[in-house]
Amino acid sequence: MKTIHLDLGERGYPIFIGENLLDRRDLVAPCIRGHQVLVVSNETVAPLYLDPVLQAFDGYQCGTLVLPDGEQYKTLKTLNTIFDTLLELHFDRKCTLVALGGGVVGDITGFAAACYQRGVDFIQIPTTLLAQVDSSVGGKTGVNHPLGKNMIGAFHQPRCVIADIKVLDTLDDRQFSAGLAEVIKYGLIQDAEFFCWLEENMERLLARDTDALIHTVHRSCQDKADVVRADEKESGIRAILNMGHTFGHAIETGVGYGRWLHGEAVATGMLMAADLSHRLGWLSEKDIARIDNLIDKACLPTRAPADLQSDQFLELMAVDKKVSGGQIYLVLPRAIGESVVCADYDPAMLKQTLEAHLAVGSGVN
Ligand code: NAD
Ligand code: GLY
DSSP: OEEEEEOBTBTOEEEEEESSOTTOHHHHGGGOOSSEEEEEEETTTHHHHHHHHHHHTTTSEEEEEEEOOSGGGOSHHHHHHHHHHHHHTTOOTTOEEEEEESHHHHHHHHHHHHHGGGOOEEEEEEOSHHIIIIITSSOEEEEEETTEEEEEEEEOOOSEEEEEGGGGGGSOHHHHHHHHHHHHHHHHHHOHHHHHHHHHHHHHHHTTOHHHHHHHHHHHHHHHHHHHHHOTTOSSGGGGGGTTHHHHHHHHHHHOTTSSOHHHHHHHHHHHHHHHHHHTTSSOHHHHHHHHHHHHHTTOOOSOOTTOOHHHHHHHHHHHSOEETTEEOEEEEEETTEEEEEOOSOHHHHHHHHHHHHHHOOSOO
């Protein structure tokens, strides 16, 4: 097992990465202050992994709540079912919530923990690759509002994260690849050496080789922890973690939620960011080809949807992120392994990027 300590003073916590960790009482016990534990999961993950997790909490007053599966249930209404359960069980301020699932379960359970009795402890047990390398680390929690994704939320750090890579065996290939988009993102934004490693080891990863997976989750969490440690509440540098996301959110919204997975849209979004970066004279043709090849190797789409127009796309991008003097802030690669948050690019170049990508089209059908 590997351990990373995310040092945030009194909010700091360990991230455990390894195999067969779900029933490890020794990992969770030091994180629990009271004697009450509520494990929140969903109808897909609970039948697979709830039993071993409950073994780790043997001896505590332990409740369970199984939510419906899907992004469409990441709502205030579902959140309220967690509060109902906590109140019905008479859970006090020393209780601990446990999120067992992907990013949806993690975000909603973390937000419940942030709100219940003005804040209780929670533990993240992420079960998708995306959740293990991204959403379980860093303390962003929340739910969607009909008018915007992740618009209601709070920063609330978990007491520990337990990433058991064995649970990824049951994840389907498309969801696995979607997680790889966030992995590639770390290489592109800040870790050139990891980018090279991914180029050499993508086949092993797709075959879900244990050592390759442990290395990938560990390196990704290390990269994310470095950024979160520097800027916990995203007043500056943490924004680089959104590389590809402004383009990606425009794709997700433009084609209609659910058609493209978040990671698929981020992958194509990173290529669009790279294209703009090339037009600004930062990335070479060779760099673009390397990024394109790696995304393609990870079985992710390298082309934007064919059915979106550039004007519509620009409008969607403007809704998603902050605008400065009419200009959209974008995270752009300066080189492979280096990125900047930038608003002073030539808007005509952004338009050229959109036209170049949207004209080619294809992506996910
Ligand atoms: P998800 O939670 O919807 O999981 C994807 C699917 O995989 C679901 O059907 C789930 O039930 C299933 N699943 C989970 N684990 C499984 C397993 N081991 N075996 C088989 N099936 C399994 O999606 P996700 O990609 O994990 O997370 C996406 C969510 O994360 C979005 O809501 C996004 O906004 C959020 N997110 C949050 C952050 C953050 O920093 N908090 C970062 C990135 C994404
Ligand atoms: N997933 C982006 C962040 O945690 O900041």
